[in-house]
Amino acid sequence: MKRSRNILLALLAFLGLGAIGGGIILIISPTGEMLGVPITEFKNIPFNSFLIPGIILFSVIGIVPLLLIVALLKKPDSKLAEKINLFKDMHWAWTYSIYIAFTLFGWIHIQLIFLQGVVHWLHSFYMLYAMVILLFALLPQVRNLYKKRNDFK
Numbered sequence: 001m002k003r004s005r006n007i008l009l010a011l012l013a014f015l016g017l018g019a020i021g022g023g024i025i026l027i028i029s030p031t032g033e034m035l036g037v038p039i040t041e042f043k044n045i046p047f048n049s050f051l052i053p054g055i056i057l058f059s060v061i062g063i064v065p066l067l068l069i070v071a072l073l074k075k076p077d078s079k080l081a082e083k084i085n086l087f088k089d090m091h092w093a094w095t096y097s098i099y100i101a102f103t104l105f106g107w108i109h110i111q112l113i114f115l116q117g118v119v120h121w122l123h124s125f126y127m128l129y130a131m132v133i134l135l136f137a138l139l140p141q142v143r144n145l146y147k148k149r150n151d152f153k
Helices: 002-028 051-074 079-083 092-115 121-138 140-146
Strands: none
Touching: 002 051, 002 092, 002 121, 002 140, 051 092, 079 092, 092 121, 092 140, 121 140
């Protein structure tokens, strides 16, 4: 049971650490030069630099998965997090692992829209990666770890 959960945690850690690294590079070099991706390659992008996307990458796809690892391990109660938990029978941290996978899908999809059909191998990798996160989160043994119990004593 916990082996599958630990793989999910490792997947979230890799995603978070990679996004923090990429976000820092975009914040430090908002022209995209350090990554070899000039802003001019993006069509109709609503930004004139990668600063805002770098901040979003760093915080949403970087910090959130790392915080989620702690939440998945400790299972804290949170009335605020429960407000947008679509799966009321599951702990909110498990639901958020689903949310982060869909956030990654969205992030890559938005990049592809702005690149207008130019696909880099990393886009395919991270789309597949999001699917793997979903797969592990949806495994019955992982779901069982986060199923809310009604213990009447």
